[in-house]
Amino acid sequence: MSNNISDIIEAYLKGILKSKGKDAIVIKRSEIANRFQCVPSQINYVINTRFTIEKGYHVESKRGGGGFIRIIRVTHPDNNQMLDEIIELIQPAVTLQASIDVLERLLEEKMITEREAKLMLSALERDTLAFQLPLRDEIRSRILTKMLATLKYLNKA
Secondary structure (H helix, E strand, O other): OOOOHHHHHHHHHHHHHHHHOOOEEEEOHHHHHHHOOOOHHHHHHHHHHHOOOOOOEEEEEEOOOOOEEEEEEOOOOOHHHHHHHHHHHOOOOOOHHHHHHHHHHHHHOOOOOHHHHHHHHHHHOOOOOOOOOOHHHHHHHHHHHHHHHHHHHHHHO
16 A cells, blocks of 8 residues: 655655654755655645644744755653643644644654544544534633643653
């Protein structure tokens, strides 16, 4: 089974981050596009959707001839500090996609299991929170904040 190009580019960039043993890499959009024989906007799409702050990345970009993209993996001395940062980020409202990104980050950091992620997501989905926007995103924020606060508490136990 072949992955789509976005998955392949994401895996490649994450692989570079891991292999360098660093928390940051600098890439040229055009070089990555050439490597994967795709348009530069495909690289933008991957960066904008797969390397979000909710997933634990900070991205800096400079356009133009000498343009580059710097991808920085946000690290924390401990999980509780990371949870505090996420809680601050998702208040007072959070979209479903940003919530999914947060859950993926918690999975990647091995703070929750796949099963726990699915349970958490079921409480945050649109059909569960059948309210109009912006109320739905505000309620989702409160529920996810409470879940993260509970995770923090369980970390200390």
